[in-house]
Amino acid sequence: MTKKILIKNAQLVNEGRVFLSDVRISNERIEQISRSITPSGSDEVVDAAGFYLLPGMIDDQVHFREPGLTHKGTIASESRAAAAGGITSFMEMPNVSPSTTTIEALENKYKIAQKRSVANYAFYLGATENNLEQIKRLDPSKYCGVKVFMGASTGNLLVENITALEDIFREAPTLIVTHCESGPVIAKNLARVKAFNRPTVITDHPTIRDAEACFASSSLAVGLAKRYGSQLHVLHITTAKELSLFDPGPIANKSITAEACVHHLWFSDQDYAGLGNLIKCNPAIKSAEDRAALIQAVHEGLIDIIATDHAPHTWEEKQMDYPQAPAGLPLVQHALLTLFDHVTHKRMSLAQLVEKTAHNPAIRYGVIDRGYIREGYFADLVLVDMDTPFTVTPENTFYHCGWSPFMGYRFSSSILRTWINGQLVFDGQQIIECPGASKNLEFRGVR
Template sequence: MNQQLLIKNAKIVNEGKVFEGDLRIQDQRFERIDKNITVWPQDNVIDAKGKFLLPGMIDDQVHFREPGMTHKGTIASESRAAVAGGITSFMEMPNVAPATTTIEALENKFAIAKQDSFANYSFYLGATEDNIEQIKRLNPKIHCGVKVFMGASTGNLLVENPAALEAIFRDSPALIVTHCESGAVIESNLKKITAQGHIPTISDHPRIRNADACFSSSSYAVSLAKKYNSQLHVLHITTAKELSLFEAGPIENKHITAEACVHHLWFSEDDYLPLGNQIKCNPAIKSPADRAALIQALHTNQIDIIATDHAPHTWQEKQTDYNQAPAGLPLVEHALLSLFDHVHHNRLSLTQVVEKTAHNPAIRYAIKERGYIREGYFADFVIVDMDKTTKVSHENCRYLCGWTPFHQYEFSSRIEGTWVNGQQVYDGKKVIKHTALSKRLEFDR
């Protein structure tokens, strides 16, 4: 589609700077970025005076539930919510039904996304204890990575066998991403808690899945990556204890990186009482001190990326007792808004949010021509009004599951529009269907 769009007077947030400028978008890309671009007769002009223009969030960890669990969410429904939240690209996890453990199953998900996704997309292959030959078939230029559940999962995606893990870290041609919780430590903690006949409740969740459970597994993953010089990205760090495993400093040239998720930066164990199973997730939301350590680690760059781990379940599924309730919560529509609240409270800067949600995912995954406001790059961006508020409710969220852990909260900012490949897909009120323009992510590896 030959489209020409001119955005005037935006406060552009990019590569550590905030500056006012204009942007011309044509043929899905940023054609020109300058202080004052002359308006042509054929331009569709948007005046963004007083508003901020950011690269769209690249969310490297979502669960969109398709195939097999489409009563919870679909690639269409959850990517629709994502673009309303300013997420323009996502990478989706393999724990669907059946699990994505073969290249053929992986490519089937790409085919669904090509038809249905509102945002750009990629999908992980899931590691098992016996699919190393499938992992070896991954193409680093078109596949984002392999997901390894180290010690805590369901179905056949749990990988605990040392020989299998060694083979994955030695032979994977693509980035390895890990969920790190030790099943043995979790089981030991559970036995201690139930020894006196105590029936666990949601308040026990961070004690069952505690810092030791996380550190035991994440330190093992880091040791394997150092042994084999593997490319490792450790997902959803939740504890201060784990931060010692990761180097401070810029993400460039790191082969071991770490991420935090928006809910672990927002909630703490103090929120279990009012919210209950709504915020049950693995790894668990932990103490206020752990949350503060994660935010500090964003400043030191021990944590390189912020993601969502969006994982919807139905309201009915979440209303069961603690032991039966599934782990995970819906987040993509409100992730950036939550981070902008951190900006309003001086916990993060706007340039840091952009670095952790757009620039660094693009660097870590070597995503081709995305993640920045640069001439020649694909025009994936979001316009934000930092002075208008957004009141959230179960009724106005876009998730298929129909609920949000931010019910009745009023965020301090508002997303005014989202563009994917130069095409507006959200106008501040409604999502506009332009799924044909979403693209499979490509990688310069």
């Protein structure tokens, strides 16, 4: 039986415009967009007067911790938190246990997601210094890309050998996404800090993992991409210095693109005093001046995509001393809310928010029929109330780890509803279980 939902009187935010419209969903897809659609007897009508309807966020960088690290999070728990935050699709990273460095391991994650994920999904293969044959087997229509940790990683996911890097940049059939921090520069900075003969503390983090560590690695990645004509996406840019590596303007036809993450647009090194290890992450949160430069780069098109780098750890792990405390923080449930606060404070526009979180990820990755509110596209939608604040509490937080760096913060907006493939999966209070509602993302390829 055909299920139809009619969303009436919404303020649509789509393709650079904000305009009043109705939207009819038929089963999984958007059937009609019009200023006034007359309800039929089979329509479930949602009155969205005064609210904003936007395409769901496509988060190109998350760590959901499954398999092997499920005491921190699972595909089930974190995809539900994502849906509660208006994220309708995610692309998940390979640093789980064991690392996702083979096609077989990659397929295993798809099987888990098919059974347990609420949101649409795709997974990266992790590059090593000796798995080039696996990388060459990647199907560009199914897999979102290959993740290269160019320093600052552990185990076999660290790729620093220049010959291995050249092989990957020459041969990869998919988008190459990189974590760029230079291990040698970090080691030099750490030795300098330790020379003071005192324990290292969280406020040392942006000094140890400084702008030079980021730039040395990012510039190497960009240089390799230019040499081999690679499709490169540099993740979580954190410094003003790195922005000189990228071209401004629209994302269309770029072969080298850049991403910023919500926490680097929100926090600065001034927040370490209050939040400590809770905001320890790699690359490090840096100065207020770097944050301002990133926000300006969003306006100029130097930053093409905004993502989360959601990376949960347990509360107990985060209470360890700085050197032992793991890097990463949970973000998917509150990412869009941080961006709506930026809109409220006129640091970015609604059109820019949607461009960087939905349109541009769809363009960069070649995601088929998602990322826009268009007739015939999948109905991945989020309804937002910009006039009703939302305060983060333990009771309304969906993360498996049970905490948020925003605990107690009062955001200016609220997520009212999230639809994924036409199914209501979040009603503003709780997750609506819809088995089989999510799908694996499909891609046109980027070459």
